[in-house]
Amino acid sequence: MSTASVATLVGDRTGGRKAGAAFGDDRLWRWLTISPALALMLLLSVLPLANLFVSSFQDITWAGGDSTRSFVGLSHYRALGSDALFRAGLVNTFIFAFCAVAGQMVLGLGLALLCSKVTRGRVLYRAIFILPILIPGIVIGAIWKLMLNYDFGLINQGLALLGVMQHDWLGSAETALLSVIVVDIWHWTPFCFLLFLAGIESLPQDIFEAAKVDGAKPWQEFRYITLPLMIPTIVVTFAFRLVLAFKVFDEVYLLTSGGPGTATEVVSFTLYQRFFTEDRIGYGSAMSVAVIFLVSLLLVIALSARRGLGRT
Amino acid sequence: MNGPVSRQGRIALTHLVLVAAAAIVIAPVAWTVAAGFRTQISLLMGEFFFSPVWFNFAEVLFSKTSDFLLNYRNSLIVGIASTALCLAVATLAAWSLHRMRWPGWIVHVFLAWTLIFHMIPPVALASAWYAMARPVGLDNTFIGLILAHTTLNLPMALWLMSVFVRDVPRELEEAARMDGATTPILLRHVVLPIIAPGLAATAVLTFVFSWNEFAVALTLSMKQTATVPVAIAKFAQDFEIQYTQMAASAALSILPALLLLLVAQRYIVKGLTQGAVK
Numbered sequence A: 001m002s003t004a005s006v007a008t009l010v011g012d013r014t015g016g017r018k019a020g021a022a023f024g025d026d027r028l029w030r031w032l033t034i035s036p037a038l039a040l041m042l043l044l045s046v047l048p049l050a051n052l053f054v055s056s057f058q059d060i061t062w063a064g065g066d067s068t069r070s071f072v073g074l075s076h077y078r079a080l081g082s083d084a085l086f087r088a089g090l091v092n093t094f095i096f097a098f099c100a101v102a103g104q105m106v107l108g109l110g111l112a113l114l115c116s117k118v119t120r121g122r123v124l125y126r127a128i129f130i131l132p133i134l135i136p137g138i139v140i141g142a143i144w145k146l147m148l149n150y151d152f153g154l155i156n157q158g159l160a161l162l163g164v165m166q167h168d169w170l171g172s173a174e175t176a177l178l179s180v181i182v183v184d185i186w187h188w189t190p191f192c193f194l195l196f197l198a199g200i201e202s203l204p205q206d207i208f209e210a211a212k213v214d215g216a217k218p219w220q221e222f223r224y225i226t227l228p229l230m231i232p233t234i235v236v237t238f239a240f241r242l243v244l245a246f247k248v249f250d251e252v253y254l255l256t257s258g259g260p261g262t263a264t265e266v267v268s269f270t271l272y273q274r275f276f277t278e279d280r281i282g283y284g285s286a287m288s289v290a291v292i293f294l295v296s297l298l299l300v301i302a303l304s305a306r307r308g309l310g311r312t
Numbered sequence B: 001m002n003g004p005v006s007r008q009g010r011i012a013l014t015h016l017v018l019v020a021a022a023a024i025v026i027a028p029v030a031w032t033v034a035a036g037f038r039t040q041i042s043l044l045m046g047e048f049f050f051s052p053v054w055f056n057f058a059e060v061l062f063s064k065t066s067d068f069l070l071n072y073r074n075s076l077i078v079g080i081a082s083t084a085l086c087l088a089v090a091t092l093a094a095w096s097l098h099r100m101r102w103p104g105w106i107v108h109v110f111l112a113w114t115l116i117f118h119m120i121p122p123v124a125l126a127s128a129w130y131a132m133a134r135p136v137g138l139d140n141t142f143i144g145l146i147l148a149h150t151t152l153n154l155p156m157a158l159w160l161m162s163v164f165v166r167d168v169p170r171e172l173e174e175a176a177r178m179d180g181a182t183t184p185i186l187l188r189h190v191v192l193p194i195i196a197p198g199l200a201a202t203a204v205l206t207f208v209f210s211w212n213e214f215a216v217a218l219t220l221s222m223k224q225t226a227t228v229p230v231a232i233a234k235f236a237q238d239f240e241i242q243y244t245q246m247a248a249s250a251a252l253s254i255l256p257a258l259l260l261l262l263v264a265q266r267y268i269v270k271g272l273t274q275g276a277v278k
Helices: A003-022 A027-055 A075-081 A084-117 A122-134 A137-147 A154-161 A173-201 A205-213 A218-246 A250-255 A267-277 A281-311 B004-035 B040-045 B055-062 B068-099 B104-119 B122-133 B142-166 B170-178 B183-212 B215-220 B228-237 B243-253 B255-263 B265-277
Strands: A058-063 A066-071
Touching (some): A027 A058, A027 A281, A027 B068, A027 B104, A027 B122, A027 B183, A084 A218, A084 A267, A122 A173, A122 B255, A137 A154, A137 B004, A137 B228, A154 B004, A173 B004, A218 A281, A218 B104, A250 B228, A267 A281, A267 B215, A281 B122, B040 B243, B055 B068, B068 B142, B122 B142, B142 B265, B170 B183, B183 B265, B255 B265
Antiparallel strands (some): A058 A066
16 A cells, blocks of 8 residues: 555655754663564564475474474475466466456546546545445455356346346356456456545646646647656556455455366465365465565566656 | 537546446445345345345344354454554554664665565465464464454554654654653654544554455454454355345445445545555
């Protein structure tokens, strides 16, 4: 949500060094204020991740409350390469993430541009568009499981009115992933819309006045003024959505559980099965480490693209 | 071309597209809520008109086989407790990182870590947390789930509160220091009043995210501590799905979100947009 503020936050420090001279008297409070966050981070994020990393080189079996661990070296990582389910999950997650996020970005930007042109009703539109963002992912899954139901779902009912044959959207391999993508676009387009609208509203108005005086057409205004000025917001929203899309789990869990076959197998769901259905903790850990590595790589690419775009 | 008529026409067309989009957003939710008021037969027959019944809601809320009220209570406990904890921890940390002259590299490492942490699939974390919680008896307790949700939402809360803490004028803090204010007094009487709206925005979002969270709640809770999303997932996995009851429970589960949308929309917009635009 606030990926950009991390950058601004770091930038803020240089000013702080000069101005803060009067503050430094209580080292105790300096530590007291940071330590709860530090403790949570160390105990509940660094430690579990270290645990995950160590476990990825081990075979672990639970008996009662105790675990027995044996070192297996890199064999889990080697097995990843030939794991068809993991590969299917990666491919599907990539397809899902890029299609869904691309759709959300385009639709969200379009709606935000339209909404910025109207004065009446803007608040109402925004209130309506916020709704999906606030609904639990699992409930989104439940809603669309009903909507896409073969027998009585609203989608098939609507198609029947148009004389189109009923279709088993979630049950057939050709349309299952597409359906999940459409559901995700429905879920998150409003979020992109909200950020883009706020971005457009914060643009300096005098540039647009000047462009109008110079006789710029709406398309030119968009292409040469709005779009370049919106690039930072667009890239931040894109990176943020992409990271979330890679973590997709709730909707898939309820809508398709990865099926039919491996049609909607996504990485988080594969992880879930390895850990909790099959109890293969060591192997699941190796898979987690691989996924975290891949996502970090993507984010680095996205952020350097942002820097590159910022220069032009 | 640019006469008043074509301009009005363009605005009318704009409204038309926006209304259509709003309808697409609302229709699935409204249809599902309506399904909660149908009988299973009416839904399966695909009747357009139906006489509403309360049966599904009564069944979901009060039947002996349903734990939904318990799940609702659990979600409230976990949501409120983790939000309070998360806000306290994040606000103190954000203020500390900004106004307590930490060396630059510490701030960088801290923030880089929250960014990396934010990218990890919750499912991967859930397994590690479960392995940690089980030996110390924190699995299937509220404490375990509250700590988990606090940690999950900490990065977002920290970034948001950083934005709001930075809005507190340094001069104000310095003046208070000159007057001899200690750190607790400074935080309570100078910083807190200024960041209160930001706190509200962060609180609303943190609560919603905790209320919505599924993957971790699924793994760290059992029957007595299960939250609403876990309960709804159960509906969908039953051998014979009670579609209308699933719809009724879905409708009940979005009540807090609707309520917040009505009373705190300003804060939701502020929280969601603050970071990305600044």
